[in-house]
Amino acid sequence: xxxxxxxxxxxxxxxxxxxxxxxxxxxxxxxxxxxxxxxxxxxxxxxxxxxxxxxxxxxxxxxxxxxxxxxxxxx
Amino acid sequence: xxxxxxxxxxxxxxxxxxxxxxxxxxxxxxxxxxxxxxxxxxxxxxxxxxxxxxxxxxxxxxxxxxxxxxxxxxxxxxxxxxxxxxxxxxxxxxxxxxxxxxxxxxxxxxxxxxxxxxxxxxxxxxxxxxxxxxxxxxxxxxxxxxxxxxxxxxxxxxxxxxxxxxxxxxxxxxxxxxxxxxxxxxxxxxxxxxxxxxxxxxxxxxxxxxxxxxxxxxxxxxxxxxxxxxxxxxxxxxxxxxxxxxxxxxxxxxxxxxxxxxxxxxxxxxxxxxxxxxxxxxxxxxxxxxxxxxxxxxxxxxxxxxxxxxxxxxxxxxxxxxxxxxxxxxxxxxxxxxxxxxxxxxxxxxxxxxxxxxxxxxxxxxxxxxxxxxxxxxxxxxxxxxxxxxxxxxxxxxxxxxxxxxxxxxxxxxxxxxxxxxxxxxxxxxxxxxxxxxxxxxxxxxxxxxxxxxxxxxxxxxxxxxxxxx
Numbered sequence: 001x002x003x004x005x006x007x008x009x010x011x012x013x014x015x016x017x018x019x020x021x022x023x024x025x026x027x028x029x030x031x032x033x034x035x036x037x038x039x040x041x042x043x044x045x046x047x048x049x050x051x052x053x054x055x056x057x058x059x060x061x062x063x064x065x066x067x068x069x070x071x072x073x074x075x
Numbered sequence: 076x077x078x079x080x081x082x083x084x085x086x087x088x089x090x091x092x093x094x095x096x097x098x099x100x101x102x103x104x105x106x107x108x109x110x111x112x113x114x115x116x117x118x119x120x121x122x123x124x125x126x127x128x129x130x131x132x133x134x135x136x137x138x139x140x141x142x143x144x145x146x147x148x149x150x151x152x153x154x155x156x157x158x159x160x161x162x163x164x165x166x167x168x169x170x171x172x173x174x175x176x177x178x179x180x181x182x183x184x185x186x187x188x189x190x191x192x193x194x195x196x197x198x199x200x201x202x203x204x205x206x207x208x209x210x211x212x213x214x215x216x217x218x219x220x221x222x223x224x225x226x227x228x229x230x231x232x233x234x235x236x237x238x239x240x241x242x243x244x245x246x247x248x249x250x251x252x253x254x255x256x257x258x259x260x261x262x263x264x265x266x267x268x269x270x271x272x273x274x275x276x277x278x279x280x281x282x283x284x285x286x287x288x289x290x291x292x293x294x295x296x297x298x299x300x301x302x303x304x305x306x307x308x309x310x311x312x313x314x315x316x317x318x319x320x321x322x323x324x325x326x327x328x329x330x331x332x333x334x335x336x337x338x339x340x341x342x343x344x345x346x347x348x349x350x351x352x353x354x355x356x357x358x359x360x361x362x363x364x365x366x367x368x369x370x371x372x373x374x375x376x377x378x379x380x381x382x383x384x385x386x387x388x389x390x391x392x393x394x395x396x397x398x399x400x401x402x403x404x405x406x407x408x409x410x411x412x413x414x415x416x417x418x419x420x421x422x423x424x425x426x427x428x429x430x431x432x433x434x435x436x437x438x439x440x441x442x443x444x445x446x447x448x449x450x451x452x453x454x455x456x457x458x459x460x461x462x463x464x465x466x467x468x469x470x471x472x473x474x475x476x477x478x479x480x481x482x483x484x485x486x487x488x489x490x491x492x493x494x495x496x497x498x499x500x501x502x503x504x505x506x507x508x509x510x511x512x513x514x515x516x517x518x519x520x521x522x523x524x525x526x527x528x529x530x531x532x533x534x535x536x537x538x539x540x541x542x543x544x545x
Contacts, residue, residue, distance in 0.1 A: 021423075026403045026404050036416060043389070047389050052435065054134070061437065063433075064432075
């Protein structure tokens with residue numbers, strides 16, 4: 001029987017992870033990269049939880065920045 | 076009060092009555108450090124000669140009628156993250172092993188002005204980045220005085236261990252995700268993360284820009300109040316410092332809780348994470364004790380803990396990575412393995428991840444503010460699990476298990492840990508008590524009332540654990 005092995009294609013998340021590590025310029029060793037890759041899946045799940053479907057664009061980021069008022073304008 | 080040493084309040088009274096001198100108290104601390112710290116490793120550096128000189132000066136000043144306040148002549152110590160002119164500041168990292176600042180951190184300036192005797196620099200997880208301790212950084216990890224087989228918690232690991240073991244009367248820690256409150260809980264002491272901006276962060280090596288807080292750790296809440304009084308206040312050297320008046324934290328600390336409304340965020344440790352029964356009983360018991368003192372205690376609800384955890388796990392590593400990016404690129408091998416990989420996690424997010432998390436943070440802040448409009452303070456557990464075993468093999472334990480201190484880092488509210496009881500394993504259990512922005516005074520008042528009513532502070536560790544050599 002003729003068996004054809006095909007390399008499993010990288011997922012979009014795999015490609016993103018590899019690209020970020022490479023682009024970071026940080027010399028992460030392969031064995032440590034494997035641990036980071038596992039954590040990356042969990043981190044992306046957590047990052048997804050911070051999105052709220054239908055959230056208004058009026059929901060702004062923290063912290064807010066406000067220039068300090070001149071003394072004469074202070075309440 | 077700690078069974079090993081007097082409390083700060085007791086020592087301050089005894090020094091003024093002539094029953095005690097700063098020199099004698101300092102010598103007691105140095106003796107205990109010499110006896111126990113070769114096992115506990117709470118200190119990176121002990122400055123014995125400098126401490127003795129400062130104690131002699133304090134005694135001379137007090138004898139001459141110059142009283143700098145309740146910390147005058149009191150032996151304290153600091154986490155090794157504060158700039159200290161004339162000393163190395165390492166944050167327990169080989170990356171900073173030769174770093175010496177040319178000026179003092181504001182917290183050190185204020186403690187010196189208050190006449191405190193500074194005993195030395197205390198242990199920390201490398202670059203204060205949470206998780207479990209590592210044997211790889213330059214200094215060995217601090218051991219939990221209650222049981223050397225359990226972790227101290229961190230990153231203010233040495234601060235927690237030193238106070239619990241009676242190696243100083245109080246310590247400074249820093250907290251961006253629980254680094255004061257976790258070691259306070261695991262070591263059975265009190266620890267306050269003030270409102271963000273209440274205490275200057277100038278000269279505190281940063282982990283993040285939007286969460287870092289400097290705060291006191293001591294055996295009692297009353298002692299934390301005395302320390303906070305000395306270090307709080309506006310500082311133009313810290314752009315995140317608040318121009319907000321500092322109230323007297325001690326004046327109202329005995330006022331009790333009658334009439335106060337206290338919310339218990341119970342779902343954090345029951346529904347969102349199933350903490351063991353001994354922890355649930357201890358934290359529920361805090362509410363019951365305060366109810367017995369006349370407070371109106373009610374259960375309150377906010378978003379599930381995992382939502383708070385998710386925001387924290389994006390923001391804290393992302394900010395930490397930004398701070399360390401260049402050094403990670405050029406000195407990767409110099410960092411300890413645990414620290415560099417934890418920092419690297421923060422480099423894996425996209426900008427949009429960070430911004431979405433900051434938006435979610437705003438929504439969560441609004442929720443907690445709404446609860447605190449109705450309640451004077453809220454209570455929840457200080458830790459979700461029993462004190463973990465001393466084991467550094469798991470690189471990222473803080474990703475999968477939610478972090479219970481993080482909600483009050485995200486919101487910036489003041490949050491204090493008190494000893495709430497003991498677990499079935501004999502280890503201390505801590506409760507968090509949080510209040511409105513800038514209202515540390517009410518948090519301290521409620522915490523002190525609980526401590527006095529609960530009577531849990533007489534029990535001190537048998538150093539190292541049962542039969543551990545005390």
